[in-house]
Amino acid sequence: MNAKLISPWVGLVFGLVLSCGLSFFFGESPVQVFKILTTSFFNSKFDLGLTLFYTTCLIFSGLAFALPMKAGLFHIGSEGQLIISALTAAYLGTAIAPFQHAASVAISVFVIVALTLLIGALSASVIALFKVYKQAHEVVVAIMMNFILAALATWATVNKLQSPTSQNPETALIGESFQFLKNDFLKTYFENSPVSVFLFVALLCCVLLYFIENRTLIGAQVRAFGQNPHAAERLGISPKKILFLSLSLAGVFSAFIGLTEVLGNTFQYKIGFSPQYGFLGIAVSLLAQQNFIGIIGSAFLMACLHKGASDLDLETEHMTRDFSRVLQAIIIFSVAASYYIFNRKRDKS
Amino acid sequence: MSLIEFRNITRQIGTCVACSDVSLLIEKGHIHAIIGENGAGKSTLVKMLGGLAEITSGDIFLDSKKYRPRSAQDAFQNKIAFVHQHFVLAEQMTALDNLVLSSNSDKSALTLKNSGEVLKLAEIQLKKFNWKLNLNKRVDLLSVGEQQRLEILKALMPNPDIIILDEPTAVLSPQESDELLEFILQLKLHGKTIILITHKLGEVKKVADRISVLRQGKLIETRDGAEVSIEEMAELMIGRRVVRESAQSIEAEAELLLNLARVNLKIHKGEILGVAGIEGNGQSELIQLLLKNFKKLGLHYGDITEDRLKLSVFGDADLIEHMLLKHKSIFIQNGLINKAKLKIETDQILKEWDVRPPEAHKPLSEFSGGNQQKFMVGRELYDKPQVLLAAHPTRGVDLGAQENIHKALMRYSREGHTVVLISSDLDEVLFLSDRFIVLNKHRAYGPFRKNELNEQRIGLLMASDNQADLKPYWVGDL
Numbered sequence: 001m002n003a004k005l006i007s008p009w010v011g012l013v014f015g016l017v018l019s020c021g022l023s024f025f026f027g028e029s030p031v032q033v034f035k036i037l038t039t040s041f042f043n044s045k046f047d048l049g050l051t052l053f054y055t056t057c058l059i060f061s062g063l064a065f066a067l068p069m070k071a072g073l074f075h076i077g078s079e080g081q082l083i084i085s086a087l088t089a090a091y092l093g094t095a096i097a098p099f100q101h102a103a104s105v106a107i108s109v110f111v112i113v114a115l116t117l118l119i120g121a122l123s124a125s126v127i128a129l130f131k132v133y134k135q136a137h138e139v140v141v142a143i144m145m146n147f148i149l150a151a152l153a154t155w156a157t158v159n160k161l162q163s164p165t166s167q168n169p170e171t172a173l174i175g176e177s178f179q180f181l182k183n184d185f186l187k188t189y190f191e192n193s194p195v196s197v198f199l200f201v202a203l204l205c206c207v208l209l210y211f212i213e214n215r216t217l218i219g220a221q222v223r224a225f226g227q228n229p230h231a232a233e234r235l236g237i238s239p240k241k242i243l244f245l246s247l248s249l250a251g252v253f254s255a256f257i258g259l260t261e262v263l264g265n266t267f268q269y270k271i272g273f274s275p276q277y278g279f280l281g282i283a284v285s286l287l288a289q290q291n292f293i294g295i296i297g298s299a300f301l302m303a304c305l306h307k308g309a310s311d312l313d314l315e316t317e318h319m320t321r322d323f324s325r326v327l328q329a330i331i332i333f334s335v336a337a338s339y340y341i342f343n344r345k346r347d348k349s
Numbered sequence: 350m351s352l353i354e355f356r357n358i359t360r361q362i363g364t365c366v367a368c369s370d371v372s373l374l375i376e377k378g379h380i381h382a383i384i385g386e387n388g389a390g391k392s393t394l395v396k397m398l399g400g401l402a403e404i405t406s407g408d409i410f411l412d413s414k415k416y417r418p419r420s421a422q423d424a425f426q427n428k429i430a431f432v433h434q435h436f437v438l439a440e441q442m443t444a445l446d447n448l449v450l451s452s453n454s455d456k457s458a459l460t461l462k463n464s465g466e467v468l469k470l471a472e473i474q475l476k477k478f479n480w481k482l483n484l485n486k487r488v489d490l491l492s493v494g495e496q497q498r499l500e501i502l503k504a505l506m507p508n509p510d511i512i513i514l515d516e517p518t519a520v521l522s523p524q525e526s527d528e529l530l531e532f533i534l535q536l537k538l539h540g541k542t543i544i545l546i547t548h549k550l551g552e553v554k555k556v557a558d559r560i561s562v563l564r565q566g567k568l569i570e571t572r573d574g575a576e577v578s579i580e581e582m583a584e585l586m587i588g589r590r591v592v593r594e595s596a597q598s599i600e601a602e603a604e605l606l607l608n609l610a611r612v613n614l615k616i617h618k619g620e621i622l623g624v625a626g627i628e629g630n631g632q633s634e635l636i637q638l639l640l641k642n643f644k645k646l647g648l649h650y651g652d653i654t655e656d657r658l659k660l661s662v663f664g665d666a667d668l669i670e671h672m673l674l675k676h677k678s679i680f681i682q683n684g685l686i687n688k689a690k691l692k693i694e695t696d697q698i699l700k701e702w703d704v705r706p707p708e709a710h711k712p713l714s715e716f717s718g719g720n721q722q723k724f725m726v727g728r729e730l731y732d733k734p735q736v737l738l739a740a741h742p743t744r745g746v747d748l749g750a751q752e753n754i755h756k757a758l759m760r761y762s763r764e765g766h767t768v769v770l771i772s773s774d775l776d777e778v779l780f781l782s783d784r785f786i787v788l789n790k791h792r793a794y795g796p797f798r799k800n801e802l803n804e805q806r807i808g809l810l811m812a813s814d815n816q817a818d819l820k821p822y823w824v825g826d827l
Contacts, residue, residue, distance in 0.1 A: 214686075215685050215686050216681075216684060216685060216686065217673070217677050217681050217684075217686065220670055220673055220674060220686070221674065223663075223666065223670075224663045224666060224670070224674050227663040227664040227665060227666060228659075228662065228663045228664060230659055230660055231654075231659070231660050231661055231662065231663055232663075232674075234652065234654055234660045234661070235674055235675060237674075
C-alpha cells in the first residue's frame with residue numbers, strides 16, 4: 001500500500017534526475033537546468049499566471065484521464081477531444097452574433113459553452129460506442145480518434161475557417177462581446193497572463209467529483225465496475241451506463257480545455273495550441289493516483305515543469321524547445337513506468 | 350527417513366502471523382493430509398514449500414538437504430508440483446495450449462515443445478484417469494469442473510515426485526472425487542509423495558497415511574490416518590464437536606412463487622429447492638434463467654454467486670462498499686450515502702457471521718476465502734429477500750462456518766422464504782433440500798422429494814449416459 005503511494009514520486013524524482021543528467025551531454029550544467037526547471041514558474045507574476053493557466057488545462061486533462069480510469073478504462077483520447085471542442089468554440093464564437101444586450105450575450109455564451117461541452121462528450125462517446133457494441137479496446141479507438149479529430153480540425157481551419165487577416169493557420173477572433181474574460185480580475189492581477197476564471201471552474205470540478213465519488217451511489221458503482229465488471233453486471237450495474245457516463249464526462253473535461261483556450265486565452269483556435277495537454281494529463285492523473293483532489297497538486301507540479309521546460313529554450317545556450325519536450329517525456333515516462341514497476345512488485349510479495 | 354521436514358516454520362505478513370512455528374515431518378511415499386479451518390494456515394504452509402510464499406523464519410529440508418525455494422521454478426526443479434485452489438490458466442487459450450505452455454521451462458523460452466507430443470502425453474494421463482476433457486476447447490469455454498481437471502492434469506505432466514493438492518475436490522462431483530482419490534492412491538503406489546489439503550474429512554479418512562491438523566497458524570497434532578476418526582479430526586480442527594442433524598422437511602404445499610416453464614419446474618414459497626449435478630451440466634444456464642425470471646417478476650432476490658472471486662468480489666473495495674453496492678436503496682438518503690448507518694449494519698453482519706478479522710474497512714479481497722463467503726452470505730440475507738439463489742454457498746468454507754450457513758439457510762426458508770440451492774456437493778443438497786432436481790448434460794430431471802431416491806440412483810442421474818436410466822425423470826432442457 002505504501003509502495004503504491006510513493007511510487008509515482010520516486011518516478012518523478014528519477015525522471016528529474018535523469019533528464020537533468022542528460023543535459024550534461026549537451027554541454028549544460030545539470031544544476032542550472034534543474035534550477036530553471038524548478039524555479040522558472042515564479043520568476044514574475046506573469047510567469048506564475050502562465051503556470052496557473054497550464055495548471056487549469058492539466059487539471060481538466062487529468063480529470064479526463066482519471067475518471068475513466070476509475071471505471072477501468074485507459075482513456076487517452078483527450079487530445080483529440082480538446083482540439084475538436086476548441087475549434088467548435090471558436091467557430092461558434094465567430095458565427096453567433098448577439099444583440100447589444102446583456103441577456104442576449106449571456107444566452108449566446110451559454111449556447112457556446114453547452115454546445116462545446118456536448119461536442120466534447122459526443123466525441124468521447126464514440127469510444128464507449130465501439131467498446132459497448134463492438135468490444136473494441138478503448139486505447140485503440142481513442143488513439144485513432146485523436147488523429148481523426150485533429151485532422152478534421154486542421155482541414156476545417158485551413159479550408160473553411162481560416163482567419164483572413166492572418167498568415168498562421170488559425171481561425172478569426174471570436175466576437176468582441178465573447179472576449180469578456182480579457183480583463184477579468186485574475187488576468188489583471190497576473191499582469192495579463194493567459195490564466196482566467198476557468199481555474200476556479202477546474203478546482204470546482206475536482207471538489208465536485210471528489211464529493212460524487214465518495215458520497216453518492218454512482219461514484220461507488222463506477223469504481224466497482226472498474227474493479228470487476230463481471231461482478232458489477234451481476235449486481236445489476238449496467239456496463240453501458242458506466243461506459244457512456246464516464247467517457248462522455250471525460251469528453252466534457254477535455255472540452256473545458258478548449259473553452260479555457262478559446263474563451264479565456266487567445267479567443268481563437270490555433271492549430272497546435274495544445275502542447276499535448278491530453279497526454280500530460282495521464283502523468284498528472286497517475287501522479288495523483290486518480291485522487292480527484294490530489295490532481296490539483298499534481299497538475300500544478302506538472303505545470304511548473306512544463307513552464308520550466310519551455311523556458312529552457314530561452315535560458316540556456318544549447319537546449320532547444322524540442323529537447324525540453326524530451327525531458328518532459330522522460331519525466332512522464334518515469335512516472336507512468338513506476339506505477340507498473342511498483343505494482344508488479346507488490347503483487348509478487 | 351522423512352522426505353520433507355518443516356523446522357520451526359513461521360510466516361508473518363506485517364502483524365499477521367499466517368503460520369507460526371510449525372515443525373512437521375512428511376514421509377516419502379505417504380499421502381499426508383493437512384486439515385484445518387479457513388485461515389488456519391494450510392495453504393500458506395504448502396505455498397512456502399512450493400516457492401510461492403516467502404518464509405519469515407525457519408527451514409525446510411528436502412531429503413535432509415536445506416531447501417529454500419525462491420520461486421515456483423525452484424520447486425519445479427525439485428520435482429514438486431502444485432495444484433492450486435484457484436485456477437492458474439490462460440483463459441484465452443485452448444486446454445492443450447495451456448499444457449504446452451506449462452511443459453516448457455523458462456530456460457527454453459524461445460522454443461516450444463511440439464504440441465502433438467504434449468497431446469500424446471496428456472492423452473495417456475487422461476486415459477489412466479479415465480477422464481474426459483476436450484483439449485482443443487478454449488479454457489474460458491470450459492466449465493469450472495473441467496478447468497479443475499485441466500489444472501490437475503497440468504501439474505501431473507512433468508512427472509513430479511511430490512504433488513501438492515490444494516483442495517482439489519472442492520469443485521468435483523462425488524464420482525469424480527472418488528476417481529481422484531483412487532488416482533491419488535495410484536500415485537502413491539508409484540512411490541509419489543502427496544500432500545493433500547482438504548476440508549472433506551471423509552476423503553482424508555479414505556486415503557491419508559498421516560494427518561496434520563492446523564488451527565490458527567499452529568500445528569495442533571499429527572496422527573496416523575488409521576487411528577483417528579472423522580469425529581476426532583473435526584474436533585481437533587475446530588476445537589469442538591460438530592453435530593450434524595438432518596433438517597425437518599416440510600410438505601411443500603405452499604404458495605407458488607415462480608414457474609419455470611422451460612424446465613417444467615414450480616418453485617414454492619418456504620422451500621429449499623436443491624439442484625444437484627456435476628458442474629458444467631447446465632448450472633450456469635439455470636442461474637441465468639432464474640435471474641431473468643426473478644427480474645421479470647420483480648422479485649426481491651439475494652444472489653450468492655457461483656464464482657465468488659469472479660462475480661462477487663471487487664478488488665480494492667472494502668466490506669462497507671460491498672454492502673452499499675448490494676443494498677443501495679437502504680443506505681442512500683437524499684441521494685447521499687449514509688455512512689454511519691452503513692458502518693453499523695456492516696459491523697452487525699461481521700459480528701453475526703463471525704467474520705475474521707472484523708474490520709469493515711479492510712478490502713474484501715484480503716480476507717480468506719471462507720471469511721469472504723461468510724460475509725457474502727450475511728450480506729445477501731441481510732434484507733430478507735423473498736428468494737435466495739445460493740450457488741455453492743459453502744464452497745471453500747470450513748466446517749464451523751458451513752454449519753452456520755446451513756442453519757441460516759434452513760432458518761431462513763422456515764420463515765417462509767425460498768432458497769434455490771445449487772451445489773456440486775451432493776451431501777449438501779440432500780441435507781438441506783425439501784425437493785431437488787438433478788442436472789445432467791443440460792437436461793433437468795426431477796423434482797424429487799427428499800429420501801425419494803438413494804444415493805446410487807442420484808449418482809446415476811448425475812453421471813449416466815443411459816437413456817433408460819434417465820428418461821423417466823426428464824422434465825426439460827436448459
